[in-house]
Amino acid sequence: xxxxxxxxxxxxxxxxxxxxxxxxxxxxxxxxxxxxxxxxxxxxxxxxxxxxxxxxxxxxxxxxxxxxxxxxxxxxxxxxxxxxxxxxxxxxxxxxxxxxxxxxxxxxxxxxxxxxxxxxxxxxxxxxxxxxxxxxxxxxxxxxxxxxxxxxxxxxxxxxxxxxxxxxxxxxxxxxxx
Amino acid sequence: xxxxxxxxxxxxxxxxxxxxxxxxxxxxxxxxxxxxxxxxxxxxxxxxxxxxxxxxxxxxxxxxxxxxxxxxxxxxxxxxxxxxxxxxxxxxxxxxxxxxxxxxxxxxxxxxxxxxxxxxxxxxxxxxxxxxxxxxxxxxxxxxxxxxxxxxxxxxxxxxxxxxxxxxxxxxxxxxxxxxxxxxxxxxxxxxxxxxxxxxxxxxxxxxxxxxxxxxxxxxxxxxxxxxxxxxxxxxxxxxxxxxxxxxxxxxxxxxxxxxxxxxxxxxxxxxxxxxxxxxxxxxxxxxxxxxxxxxxxxxxxxxxxxxxxxxxxxxxxxxxxxxxxxxxxxxxxxxxxxxxxxxxxxxxxxxxxxxxxxxxxxxxxx
Numbered sequence: 001x002x003x004x005x006x007x008x009x010x011x012x013x014x015x016x017x018x019x020x021x022x023x024x025x026x027x028x029x030x031x032x033x034x035x036x037x038x039x040x041x042x043x044x045x046x047x048x049x050x051x052x053x054x055x056x057x058x059x060x061x062x063x064x065x066x067x068x069x070x071x072x073x074x075x076x077x078x079x080x081x082x083x084x085x086x087x088x089x090x091x092x093x094x095x096x097x098x099x100x101x102x103x104x105x106x107x108x109x110x111x112x113x114x115x116x117x118x119x120x121x122x123x124x125x126x127x128x129x130x131x132x133x134x135x136x137x138x139x140x141x142x143x144x145x146x147x148x149x150x151x152x153x154x155x156x157x158x159x160x161x162x163x164x165x166x167x168x169x170x171x172x173x174x175x176x177x178x
Numbered sequence: 179x180x181x182x183x184x185x186x187x188x189x190x191x192x193x194x195x196x197x198x199x200x201x202x203x204x205x206x207x208x209x210x211x212x213x214x215x216x217x218x219x220x221x222x223x224x225x226x227x228x229x230x231x232x233x234x235x236x237x238x239x240x241x242x243x244x245x246x247x248x249x250x251x252x253x254x255x256x257x258x259x260x261x262x263x264x265x266x267x268x269x270x271x272x273x274x275x276x277x278x279x280x281x282x283x284x285x286x287x288x289x290x291x292x293x294x295x296x297x298x299x300x301x302x303x304x305x306x307x308x309x310x311x312x313x314x315x316x317x318x319x320x321x322x323x324x325x326x327x328x329x330x331x332x333x334x335x336x337x338x339x340x341x342x343x344x345x346x347x348x349x350x351x352x353x354x355x356x357x358x359x360x361x362x363x364x365x366x367x368x369x370x371x372x373x374x375x376x377x378x379x380x381x382x383x384x385x386x387x388x389x390x391x392x393x394x395x396x397x398x399x400x401x402x403x404x405x406x407x408x409x410x411x412x413x414x415x416x417x418x419x420x421x422x423x424x425x426x427x428x429x430x431x432x433x434x435x436x437x438x439x440x441x442x443x444x445x446x447x448x449x450x451x452x453x454x455x456x457x458x459x460x461x462x463x464x465x466x467x468x469x470x471x472x473x474x475x476x477x478x479x480x481x482x483x484x485x486x487x488x489x490x491x492x493x494x495x496x497x498x499x500x501x502x503x504x505x506x507x508x509x510x511x512x513x514x515x516x517x518x519x520x521x522x523x524x525x526x527x528x529x530x531x532x533x534x535x536x537x538x539x540x541x542x543x544x545x
Contacts, residue, residue: 006179081397090302092403093389094370095440097352103439107432114431138397139442143435146442169446169454176445177438178234178420 070119071109071126078102080135102140106130110147113155124148124159131174132165141166142173149174198327202226203256203529203537205327209264214348217358217367218262219545224364226252226538232424237417240409242520246421249535256534258375260339261308261326267342269307275330280321283523285382287316290390290402303347304370306377308333308340309386312524335524336386337378341371354436362433365422366440373415373444381523387411389447395454397446404447408515416444450513453505460506467499 079098087096106127113123130136130144145166148159198208201219210218228248238246241254267273291313307324311333315322323332324340331338346352347367354362380387384407392404405412423429423437455463474492478485 002179084397085400089401089403092398092401094303094373095443099439099443100352100354100436103436104432106439107430107435110435111431139439139446142442142446143439146438147435167456173442173445176416177442178424178434 069122069125071122072129074105074109074126075129075133075136077105078130078133078140079137081137082135084137099137099139102137103143106140106143106147110151117155120151120155120157124151124155124157127151128159128161131170132162134165134167138167138170138173141170142177145170145174146177200541202252202541203534204259205261207261207263207267207326209267210262210343211264214264214343217348218343219541220359221364221367221371222252222255223538223542223545224361225255225368226535226542228422228425230421230425232421234417234420234424236413237421240413240417240517249531249538251418252538253529253531253534255371255375256537257528258337258339258378259341259371261331261341263307263324263326263340263342265342265344269311269324269342273325275323275325275332276315277321277323277332280315280332280334282316282319283381285385285523287313288383288385288388290388291317291386302344303352304344304374305342306336306340306374306386307342308338309336309377309388311340312336312338313386313388335378335522335526336380337522337524337526339375339378341374354433355430360433361426361428362430362437365419365426365429365437368422369415369419369440372418373411376411376414376520379520379522380518381521384518385523387518387520392447393449393451393453396449399454404449406448406450406515408448408517409520410448410518412444412447413515416441419444448515450515451508453508455505455509457506457509460502460509464499464502464506467495467502471495471499 079096079102083098084092084096087098091097109123109126113119127144127147131141131148133141145161148161151157152159199206199215201215202222204222206215206218226248228251230247230251233246237243243250243254311322311324312335315333321332321334323330323338325331326340331340333340347370348358350356350358354360354366357363377386377388387405387407387410389402389411390404390406392398392401396404398404407413419437419441423434423441426433429437471492474488474495478488478492481488
């Protein structure tokens with residue numbers, strides 16, 4: 001009888017210890033895998049995020065290299081100001097996901113062109129289009145402009161910019177980025 | 179047999195008490211899932227142990243640090259974060275405590291607090307619950323607090339240091355890359371801690387360094403997601419991220435760019451003007467208004483009878499015109515964001531770098 005009591009108490013103790021240990025373990029940290037990719041394509045395949053706004057640079061004669069630029073179509077994936085206005089107050093309190101996604105896309109283009117010199121001209125063209133597009137979110141334009149300033153002397157690719165298309169805010173922000 | 183019963187009971191009790199724990203002096207509530215606690219501990223340990231070599235030039239003065247190194251950065255955080263609670267912790271009901279008869283500092287509250295419309299009902303990433311308790315308590319003239327760490331923790335200052343952390347703080351899609359424990363993700367999460375910790379500072383009209391409405395013309399116009407201070411939560415967020423990024427050893431080009439986007443975004447929230455229109459836009463607006471004003475002046479003169487509606491419209495347009503003139507004047511006057519005195523109001527405790535370092539070292543030894 002004594003042995004049964006001891007055994008019962010021991011099992012009860014183990015059960016309580018296990019319950020305390022496991023009760024706080026989360027189910028999982030939810031993982032959104034919609035963006036898991038390593039290849040160069042728009043961050044999100046969600047058609048809602050594919051922008052249809054026209055790029056503000058209106059060229060009547062598009063150079064053939066512009067048409068063939070492998071990165072230009074990604075401009076549509078960068079966040080525009082209207083996208084921010086559709087977010088909730090909670091979503092904008094810290095950096096919105098769409099701005100981080102934009103940063104990731106720019107980073108991928110930079111990384112790809114960094115490892116493959118043949119892609120650098122196209123990458124710089126992309127950064128220029130991004131910096132000069134008044135519809136794109138200011139923070140993203142600043143990142144693109146920062147890339148141009150950093151990479152022109154490194155990649156040695158001249159990339160003249162249109163002053164009238166780059167506001168003082170974008171210019172100022174671009175200098176604050178490391 | 180008595181020994182076995184005693185040991186079983188002790189084991190049970192000790193495990194139950196570990197559901198709530200302290201790390202480096204910070205109380206981590208049992209409402210935080212175990213996996214999140216591990217990440218929080220690692221992040222804080224990373225901050226403390228970081229051999230900072232490159233520092234952003236503004237960081238030291240902005241955060242009033244005597245030195246920028248791991249122990250000092252941890253001390254800055256520790257003086258503003260004493261309790262971390264999980265998303266499931268209810269800030270109302272049984273957890274809430276109040277005390278009447280408390281005398282709050284006789285300082286004004288921020289005007290934007292009184293006009294605030296977007297009170298978040300759900301935590302997604304992180305919030306400074308302590309500052310919120312202090313501000314709402316002062317507004318209602320009741321000392322508010324929460325039941326934490328087996329006691330009532332009241333908020334006699336925004337510096338009480340209660341931070342609520344949500345699932346969003348750990349979500350892959352809201353971080354920098356897929357590796358939860360990567361250096362880049364630690365930097366992102368720590369910058370959020372710096373941001374929320376800053377809300378525990380300030381006094382009088384800038385108590386809590388609460389955000390103000392972004393002006394017309396700003397990307398986030400209409401949202402309470404801007405600030406007019408040079409050392410507010412977004413500014414601290416930006417410089418902390420910059421400093422940690424400058425010292426990141428394993429950040430890829432993608433990581434750095436993504437973090438750069440968050441830095442640019444944070445800085446873009448620091449706005450001192452009431453509007454962001456350009457001179458050209460304002461002049462165009464004023465020319466448009468002037469043409470319509472000129473018409474109404476002529477029309478009213480020619481048709482004085484029954485012109486009440488036109489007179490009213492003229493007055494409205496003249497008011498708009500005056501507003502444009504004021505905005506133009508503001509544009510032509512250089513303004514810079516002000517650095518505010520970050521000292522918090524109310525009663526609070528600050529510990530030395532030695533003390534917070536000692537707490538961290540003990541926890542690291544136990545880890």
